[in-house]
Amino acid sequence: MEATKILASFVANLRYKDLPAEVSERTKRLILDITGIIIRARHDTESTPSLISAVERLGLTEGICSVMGDQRSYAPSAAALINGTLAHSLDFDDTHAAGSIHSSAPIVAAALAAAQMSDSSGKELIAAVIVGYEVQIRLSLALNPSTHYDQGFHPTATCGVFGAAAAAGKLLGLDAKGIQSAFGIALSQAAGSMEFLVDGAWTKRSHVGQAAQNGLICAVMAAEGFIGPAQAFEGRYGFLHAYSKNSELQTVVAGLGEVWETMKIGVKPYPSCRYSHAAIDGIADLMKTHNLNANDVEEVVIGLPETGWKIIGGPGDKTNPQSVVDGQFSMPFCAAVALREGGLDWDHYQEHLNDATTRSLTRKIKTVIDDRAQAEFPANMSGTVRIKTADGEYETFVVTPKGEPDNFLSDAEFRDKFDGLCSPYIGEDQAQRLAEQILALEQANNVNSIMELSHGS
Secondary structure: OOHHHHHHHHHHHOOHHHOOHHHHHHHHHHHHHHHHHHHHHHHOOOOHHHHHHHHHHOOOEEEEEEEOOEEEEEOHHHHHHHHHHHHHHOOOOOEEOOOOEOOHHHHHHHHHHHHHHHOOOHHHHHHHHHHHHHHHHHHHHHHOHHHHHHOOEOHHHHOHHHHHHHHHHHHOOOOHHHHHHHHHHHHOOOOOEOOHHHHOOOHHHHHHHHHHHHHHHHHHHHHOOOOOOOOOOOOOOOHHHHOOOOOOHHHHOOOOOOOOHHHHEEOOOOOOOHHHHHHHHHHHHHHHHOOOOHHHEEEEEEEEOHHHHHHHOOOOOOOOOOOHHHHHOOHHHHHHHHHHHOOOOOHHHHHHOOOHHHHHHHOOEEEEEOHHHHHHOOOOOOEEEEEEEOOEEEEEEEOOOOOOHHHOOOHHHHHHHHHHHHHHHHOHHHHHHHHHHHHOHHHOOOOHHHHHHHOOO
């Protein structure tokens, strides 16, 4: 099956008018969500200063593209790199449960740069982002995400470069043959190592930004006539064979144009690994329902699906996080904060990473592989919680964490998250205007006014 050719034709030929209204409406909300995250991360992430300094040293400023929350201009490749890295720097960005993947970070970042390069309309941007989602997610599903993770790959980045190339290529006007070539070029750029889990390094953030940057570059190269391999996905040395031991080629195109994986993207209410969210929801509910106090907790046992447990539960010690990244991928830490705060916000990392009480609580939290959670995987990132106190034990099983399509955020919750992230930096009035423009994106002649509003005054 010529999966690469079929996907390329889908990308090149899809038009905004062909999209179901619910798909385009959902995409605008996903763009709104990632915008708030990028703006906050531009001002409030420990890895951002070195990223910006590196771009400056490389001479990639004073270009034609913008970064959300930043009044400077950048070269297109640098804008894609920075926006993509910032979008993933809080680990607050959207996820696709079955694909075990983040979608907006690499794809929206590449699309914004390409849209500015080509003076694209809001409708064109929406369509491009959607084809990027569909390509990236379908590749991750076809790889079998658990196998891909076990081989040390981060699918958001490895699959993201193809989604970014699709979105950027569409905005740059590539035909199906050009998109196919862009995929072939991107085959040599598909990267992203899970080694960051060992020591809390920042590379989880940067290689998502690099996926956006590389996807854009691959699309531009294809637009200029550079030829890539024709069978990027199904070839003997193609992506699905080289990056997974049990990939399923048919999954790439199954229901293409009829089943919209975009509608299965979930939005995070907490800035931590998505596998932790069901347990955080469960803890918050038990603490509130039974009027529990963190000081009374003797033990907490959290059950996770095996893939999630390997990332945030073990096999190493997860009770002693040293950095924000460590904390985001530590179920014991996230649970300890939830026990004390009733949830998890971005500011909680600074407040709790070195807090003696919170650290003491992490040692009371055990994580296990749970059969019920495993049975729901990969459709759901479910979790069980059992809290033991002197007065009794309390247990719950959360199948669908808050923010998943079947338990989605309300419009008010979207706005609360967005406003809380970016209002401190661009002001409440400007945040409101920015949100209104993004939610009416299909009316925009280009994205310039949106980018300008994101910069602040």
